[in-house]
Amino acid sequence: MRKAFLVILPAAAPTILTGMRISMGIAWLVIVAAEMLVGGTGIGYFLWNEWNNLAISSVIFAIVMIGFVGMLLDTAFAKLQKAVSYAD
Amino acid sequence: MQTENTFLKVENLSKSFNLDAPPVFEGINFEIEKGEFVCIIGHSGCGKTTILNVLAGLEDATGGYAYMTGREIKGPSLDRGVVFQGHALMPWMTTLQNVAFAVKSKFPDWSKEKIEEHSRKYLAMVGLVNAENKKPSELSGGMKQRVGIARAFAIEPKMLLLDEPFGALDALTRGVIQDELLKICSETQQTVFMITHDVDEAVLLADKIMLMSNGPNARIAEIVINTLPKNRKRASLHHDPMYYPMRNHLVDFLVNRSKDLQAKGSNGGLEGYQPILVCPGLQTPVTQ
Numbered sequence: 001m002r003k004a005f006l007v008i009l010p011a012a013a014p015t016i017l018t019g020m021r022i023s024m025g026i027a028w029l030v031i032v033a034a035e036m037l038v039g040g041t042g043i044g045y046f047l048w049n050e051w052n053n054l055a056i057s058s059v060i061f062a063i064v065m066i067g068f069v070g071m072l073l074d075t076a077f078a079k080l081q082k083a084v085s086y087a088d
Numbered sequence: 089m090q091t092e093n094t095f096l097k098v099e100n101l102s103k104s105f106n107l108d109a110p111p112v113f114e115g116i117n118f119e120i121e122k123g124e125f126v127c128i129i130g131h132s133g134c135g136k137t138t139i140l141n142v143l144a145g146l147e148d149a150t151g152g153y154a155y156m157t158g159r160e161i162k163g164p165s166l167d168r169g170v171v172f173q174g175h176a177l178m179p180w181m182t183t184l185q186n187v188a189f190a191v192k193s194k195f196p197d198w199s200k201e202k203i204e205e206h207s208r209k210y211l212a213m214v215g216l217v218n219a220e221n222k223k224p225s226e227l228s229g230g231m232k233q234r235v236g237i238a239r240a241f242a243i244e245p246k247m248l249l250l251d252e253p254f255g256a257l258d259a260l261t262r263g264v265i266q267d268e269l270l271k272i273c274s275e276t277q278q279t280v281f282m283i284t285h286d287v288d289e290a291v292l293l294a295d296k297i298m299l300m301s302n303g304p305n306a307r308i309a310e311i312v313i314n315t316l317p318k319n320r321k322r323a324s325l326h327h328d329p330m331y332y333p334m335r336n337h338l339v340d341f342l343v344n345r346s347k348d349l350q351a352k353g354s355n356g357g358l359e360g361y362q363p364i365l366v367c368p369g370l371q372t373p374v375t376q
Contacts, residue, residue, distance in 0.1 A: 006189065010180045086180040087225035 013084040021077040028070050043069075095279060096120040096143070096247065101152035103138050111150065112138060113306035115361060118298060120247075123277045127290040129338065130300030131346055136283045137173075137251055143281060144170045144249050156247065166194045169240030171253045175232040177224040177239075184220040187211060187239045194243040210242040211235075214268060230261035237265070241272065250282040254289065263322055266292060270320075287338045291331065292320055298363070299341050301349035308363045309349050310341065315369050333369030 035044025043062055050058035102114035113135040120126050128136050141147035143154055145164040154161040156168070177186050187207040195203070211220055214234040224232055233253060240248055254262040270293060273280060284290050290297050297312040315330045325331060349361075 002192075007178065010178070087223065088179055 010084070010086070014081065014086070017077065017081040017084060021074065021081060024073055024077060025070070028066075028073065032066055094119045095122040095124075095157060096281075097155045098139075098143075099153045099155070101139065101142065101149050101154060103135060103142070103147075103150045110304040112303045113300070114151070115307055116152065117362070118308060118311070120279060120281060120296075122279055125273060125278075125280045125282070125293055125295045126298065127282050127284055127294035127296075128298045128300060129284060129287070129290055129342065130306065131302050131342065132285075134300045134303035134306035136300060140170075140249050140251050140281065140283055143247075144168055146170075166243055167246045168249055169243055169245035169247075170249045171233075171236045171240045171251065173252045173255050175224070175236045177232060177235055179224050182221050182223055183211065183216060183227070183235050184208070186224070186235060187242050190239045190243050207238075207242055210238040213241070213272060214238045214265075230257050230265065233257060234265060234268075237269065241276075241278075247279045247281065250280060252283050252285065255285070262289075267322060269293070274319075287335055287342070288325075290338065291316065291334055292322060292325055297338065299338070299346070302346050303350070305350055307349050307361055309346070310364045310366050312337065313365065313367045315367050330369045337366065337368035 031042070032044040032047075035042035036048045039045045039048065043066060047059060047062040047066075050062065097119050098116055101116040102111045104111035112133075116139065128139070130136050138147060142149045143156075143161060145161050145168070178189070181189065184204065184207055187210060188203050191203045191207050192198070195206075198206070208217065208220065211217055214237055216231060216234055216238065219227060219231060224235070227235070233256070237253065254265060257265065266289065272278070280293075282293065284293075291314065295314050295318075297314065298308050299310045299312060301307050301309040312334075315334060316325070316328050317330075320328075
């Protein structure tokens with residue numbers, strides 16, 4: 001247990017977080033796209049709905065929000081990554 | 089031979105990484121007494137590090153056995169401290185934490201204060217009290233190596249294994265740490281097995297120097313007893329009358345004779361070969 005938490009986890013943490021950061025980007029992309037197709041909830045559905053309502057300003061707003069949230073998530077992971085990384 | 093009395097005993101050790109290829113080394117037999125400082129010299133590729141790894145329990149030999157205090161070496165143990173060529177410290181821990189981690193592994197029931205106090209004692213021994221809260225990346229090469237040495241000493245091992253500990257250091261730092269190592273070893277009567285490429289280092293530190301022939305099919309060709317007086321100093325070493333016979337013998341071996349055994353070994357001409365025992369500068373070689 002001591003070995004797992006004091007040696008293996010700290011050694012692997014930077015690579016674990018790199019993986020999480022990359023897959024988080026993909027996940028966000030796929031969630032929005034899936035919401036457009038399935039519908040019912042979420043910003044993807046909102047975007048599709050407003051497009052059908054011909055409310056272009058809402059569409060633009062939704063696009064900007066998708067980008068903004070994505071950026072926010074990525075920055076959060078970058079901070080976390082920096083906190084656990086070490087200099088060799 | 090009595091196994092009970094010998095501290096470390098290696099029997100017929102061999103290793104091959106690829107079953108089709110000839111073994112890197114074979115028929116390695118030697119014994120180390122308690123409190124002895126043994127150096128092993130040989131050209132690169134003769135399996136020095138592999139022998140050390142087998143003794144440390146980090147690697148398995150293909151054939152043969154190694155015993156320490158009568159028990160077979162299987163897997164790493166806290167009775168043997170290893171100092172690696174490239175420090176091998178944990179970069180996310182401070183110097184003190186690195187040493188304390190090893191101490192905690194050896195003495196799990198000690199209190200936190202006792203562990204820190206013990207670790208500090210060994211850091212002070214290598215002159216690093218002021219660097220105890222620094223990460224390895226903030227230390228110089230020599231300091232990292234000293235942390236590695238402190239960590240190995242801190243677990244108070246029965247035997248210390250040094251794998252070219254000074255290989256990555258500059259000549260000045262190397263001298264300083266050699267002196268420290270010599271001082272610590274004479275104080276604690278530590279048994280040490282050390283790999284080196286530096287003939288002078290071997291002459292200065294070792295009581296017994298094992299010379300390995302070239303690999304593959306490497307053997308321990310000779311065991312040289314250091315004929316220089318016990319309290320050797322780096323400053324006065326080269327004035328000793330025994331120094332040059334000793335040094336010349338070692339260099340002669342490395343330059344001229346190290347290839348001889350390899351040719352014989354590859355066609356099986358070395359069955360049951362025993363290393364020659366030599367005391368350079370004293371008398372004619374004694375065959376064991």
